[in-house]
Amino acid sequence: MRWPAHVHIFTTPHWSARPIPGLSGVRVWGRCFTPNVESLERPLAAPALAGIGDRDPAGFDLALFHGSREGKCPPGQTLTAPFSDDEVGAASFAYLAVGHYHAPSRLSFQSEVGAGVRLAYAGSAAAADPTETGMHGALEVRIEHGRRLPFAEIEPVELDRRRVHDLSADVSLATSAEEVDRRVAKALDDARAGERDIVTVRLSGRLARGVRYAAPGPELRARVFHLRLDLRRLRPDYDLESLRARDGGTTEERFARALLEQRGAEPDPLQRALIESALYYGLDAFRLREVVPAYEELGE
Ligand SMILES: [Mn+2]
Incomplete structure (x- = not known):
């Protein structure tokens, strides 16, 4: 794959910058990382930022990097290239585009270098496994500058056409396997799960005496791209x-x-x-x- 001419890949572990043609004083700073190698280097600690120097008052500096916002690490995710909110606040970037966590999140505050949304994880562009529920995609970031302090706002852009759902259905006293299927179908309706979606439905409750349920019927399976039923909390009556x-x-x-x-x-x-x-x-x-x-x- 050949990247188009306007794409720049940051290949140094220390921060380096590229200007944006036509936008005077605007610099995009980046630093590379090695996939699957955890690093305890702090990308926003003062020594790491020493080479950045003063920003151009006509523009702003923007950071693009891989790292872990401390205190927000999701369960099961590794902590790598950690940084604190205090370090974000002390850095001279008007906006920080961070990667690593798979769910989108943001941090808004005002300082002398910027206001509005100051840091955001776009999250993974597509759900990477059945636990990554919700919308996945990119962020459109708009930064207004020149007349006032750089001010950023972000808007999610959905890229993954499949949504991952994690649903539950109480099937207490269902009197047939078909009735269980109907209650699962209701859970799909309520969540607006569609034919492209990946769905886990967790069943709970007690089935009426003699009712067996091991797998969804063909009609139910056809409603979504992938349906997984979790039967571990299902009990006979x-x-x-x-x-x-x-x-x-x-x-x-x-x-x-x-x-x-x-x-x-x-x-x-x-x-x-x-x-x-x-x-x-x-x-x-x-x-x-x-x-x-x-x-x-x-x-x-
Ligand atoms: Mn990562």
Whole structure:
């Protein structure tokens, strides 16, 4: 791929600048980073900014870089090239365009070098996995300068035509698999999930006795680009608390109590889920007189 002539790639780890043709005094500053190499260098610490010098009062300086705003690091994201809000405030950039975090965010404040939005993450241009919900794209940044302090405003530009949704549906006492599908379809409607979208629906509640639900029907699957159902919080309608409380001596009651005791004593959540699925299979055998695969996805 060949970049067009007006694209400049910053290739030094220290800050360097490019002027913008036709815009006197406006400089874009950048510094490169190595993908997947975490760095604890602070890009906005005073020594890193020492080479930048005074800005041209006719224009402004803009920063483009990769880094982590401290205190805002999303769970699961690595902290690299950290900077603090105080460092942002002390730097002489009117606007800072930052990358690394995948969700959009912004920081607005006024200082002697600029006002309005002063720093923003555009976020990833497209959702990178099923947890990256919401809109993804770029930011259009408008900076007014010359007559007053440089003033920036930003406007999101949606680029990813797929949206990622993370939804939940209560399917309590659904009396058939079709009814479960209808409740999931309602959740898709409420979220306006469309045929291009990637959707996780977390089901919860107790299904009516004897109802099995393992996967969405074909009509439901066809409604979105990708549908993933999380069944870990779905339970059959067995009242475990009353089984635990009863001190009766039927085989079913003793079986239920024995497994509930085992589950209570088990520290490992995976083992607890396994014991619980064994309990449900056993209760199915007692009450429905049949055992079919249904509880492989139980979880906490
Ligand atoms: Mn990154």
